[in-house]
Amino acid sequence: MITRALRRSCQELWIPGLPNASKGSQPTDGGYLLVEKEALPGVRSDPIAARYLRLFVQGGDMLHGEDRWCLWLVDAPNSDLRSSPVLHQRLDGVATWRRTQSKTASVQDAAVTPALFTQIRQPAGSYLAIPEVSSATRRYIPGRFFGPEVIAGNKLIVFPGAQEWLFGLLHSLMWNAWMKAVSGRLKSDISFSPSIGYFTFPFSDLDGAAKAKLTKAARVVLDARAAHSDATLADLYDPLAMPASLVKAHDELDRVVDSLLPA
Secondary structure, three states: OOHHHHHHHHHHOOOOOOOOOOOOOOOOOOOOOOOOOHHHHHHHOOHEEEEEEOEEOOOHHHHHHHOOOOOOOOOHHHHHHOHHHHHHHHHHHHHHHHHOOOOOOHHHHHHHHOOOOOOOOOOOOOOEEEEEEEEEOOOOOOOOOOOOOEEEEOOOEEEEEOOOHHHHHHOOOOOOOHHHOOOOOOOEEEOOOHHHHHHOOOOOOOOOHHHHHHHHHHHHHHHHHHHHOOHHHHHHHHOOOOOHHHHHHHHHHHHHHHHOOOO
């Protein structure tokens, strides 16, 4: 098992100028802060609760284009929590579940703050998201950019403030080979831990010209994806059915990455 000290030592290898990386936020709520599709009309009918509905994305949701919702109440005033029947009922459910159903002391303690996720790591600005778990059969581990209004769940790895040049690096065959070599496994799937995979990756000290090359190649990949806007990431990165234009874009990106990073 990787100790906390080893995780810290891995993070010390982080190169200044690279975005940090962590898991997204974790609700540990008994399902009361998450809003299932069938419950959406009821939550939206409450004008106070409706203001706090946010898209909530986990790794599988991002890959398969599925919408999930949550109540994000970090900035909600106490008066809203008290006056909304929907919020009051759901927060009572969170508090009861954490207090009576969880065996984890920190979660039990969080029963006194039922409006908040137990772990909050939501980026303040735009961010790149990569699934924590991805099929090893894919040539690439597909991620995408989100705005801060989309809440990243704990099954996503988030890179706050990441730019397109980093997207390019993390969507290369070199990166995928690294992941397969050093990351953990969930059955046969790649399980991505930032401490093991990201902070230990042998990044070069990229100058402005190198980042510009990566950015240009990454935008071609993003444009190739956009040409298939009706397809999910799982569709686009099906190892037997990647669109030819996307394969070509990735091949060029791989050539750029190979020319910039040590073999």
